[in-house]
Amino acid sequence: MGRMTGPHPDTGADGVQALDRQQLGAYFALMEAVGLLQHQVEQQLRTEGGLSYVQFQLLARLADAHGQLTMTQLADGVVYSRSGLTYQAGLLEKAGLITRGPSPDDERATMVTITDDGLALFGRVLPGHIQVVRRLLFDPLSGDDLHHLGDLMTRVRDHMRAQPPRSAAPRKRRPNPTAAAQA
């Protein structure tokens, strides 16, 4: 795990180069740990409820937001493409866990509602999910650690959210507001 430092151990000439050992360690540990956690969670959800992680997240969002959500609201933060959501929503609907219907406000929008079956399944799967997260993520951490972790990752997440064109990248940012002068 050291080749990430590039040809020269610690160049400063090129400007952007090399990560020190500490940075690398944090980066790799972070990525691998989350990967492992996801994998385990996925497995638990699959065997206990026949759900994928994505599907679980969708149900969680719907259960949380007691009412209905539009597809777009639902997608935000869970899936990185709208088509992916359409697919998953189709599965969940076919399984009778959610319902899709037109929105009264906006004829284009599709409102998604969780069914009683959906809520029931969610409730049935949740304890196992929590158990896995607890066992894998929280067990090796003290309360103080946890506080730190939450703080750090919240900052990082907010920083990331601010920067990039998130999941639903605006279809096409008006390509050139001034130059083409709203032609």
Add this chain to the structure above:
Amino acid sequence: MGRMTGPHPDTGADGVQALDRQQLGAYFALMEAVGLLQHQVEQQLRTEGGLSYVQFQLLARLADAHGQLTMTQLADGVVYSRSGLTYQAGLLEKAGLITRGPSPDDERATMVTITDDGLALFGRVLPGHIQVVRRLLFDPLSGDDLHHLGDLMTRVRDHMRAQPPRSAAPRKRRPNPTAAAQA
């Protein structure tokens, strides 16, 4: 983001129930931040080098371990199924970035070597990768934060590694060695 606490706010009766607000926040922030980071990294690698994150990781491993690696060694920690590696290795080989050949020691094993082209490409893509990680992950963190993060995640990762049957789950744990004794 509160439904994760289950029907009752803070049950102790059921045993395993409910995560407090702090735990939830840490968990969600962690998962989302890593998701965002992966997504951005993926994009950078794709546009700058035509590589997926997995492929990049494989090249990184090969570049790091200067010599050759077997498929299994290569897979460990990168991919969760062996077949996935076979597929990716096939792509990388077709692209001329790696080479596969028989192992002298073990006739079953396949040794993978990175080619000069592979090394070159890796070197060309690396700076951009580092830049993205720096910008998204390290920028909003102080040196102290980073130290904490590395410490925490290393502990978590090691804890996880110890627990579960990792990537290459043993083919089939002897189904019944001595009733359920040693298992």
Add this chain to the structure above:
DNA sequence: CTCGCTTGCTTCGAAGTCGAAGCATGTCAG
């Protein structure tokens, strides 16, 4: 030696994911 189990890798089919393109509705300037 040889049968039986393990290990290393590949093949195959079933998902799931994404981006581009498409359709329908909404919105706004003129």
Add this chain to the structure above:
DNA sequence: CTGACATGCTTCGACTTCGAAGCAAGCGAG
């Protein structure tokens, strides 16, 4: 009103991933 662009969702095709099954090579007891 109307044309042009924005927005919400779906369809489609390409790609990736995984798990199960399969093949070939090691390994160990009898």
